[in-house]
Amino acid sequence: MEYDKNNIFARILRKEIPADIIYEDEYALAFHDVNPQAPIHVLVIPKKEYVSFFDFAEKASPEFVYGFTKAIHHVIKSFDLRKDGFRILSNHSVHGGQEVPHFHFHIFGGRPLGRMLTPP
Ligand code: 5GP
Numbered sequence: 001m002e003y004d005k006n007n008i009f010a011r012i013l014r015k016e017i018p019a020d021i022i023y024e025d026e027y028a029l030a031f032h033d034v035n036p037q038a039p040i041h042v043l044v045i046p047k048k049e050y051v052s053f054f055d056f057a058e059k060a061s062p063e064f065v066y067g068f069t070k071a072i073h074h075v076i077k078s079f080d081l082r083k084d085g086f087r088i089l090s091n092h093s094v095h096g097g098q099e100v101p102h103f104h105f106h107i108f109g110g111r112p113l114g115r116m117l118t119p120p
Pocket of ligand 1: 008019020031032033034035036043090091097098099100101
């Protein structure tokens, strides 16, 4: 799948549309999900054009993977989620239920999150 430069997260990265930004560095931008599924529901997106995790894993340099991972770690620490716990999730394509075609991790926390998947 080719990267769509006008997807909503690309537009947030270019600051064309607003987002409730939590953290930003050279690798990542983190902001609150507009439709939160938990008391804490944050999206962390890379500052490069990757469609999904698959794309990221194939194309990102070791330095970028490291920097992006550290940014996620920083966001989790900033919400003090280590003790009570949290969930990281990334959707890929149709079966994954991916809506926005710019790679992102969801970080959920702030309550017990239940089982990982609901039965079909
Ligand atoms: P996906 O299904 O692609 O993994 O998740 C996309 C997420 O992006 C959804 O949780 C949705 O609520 C969130 N989202 C979609 N559009 C916007 C937006 O314009 N701003 C923010 N902050 N979140 C968005």
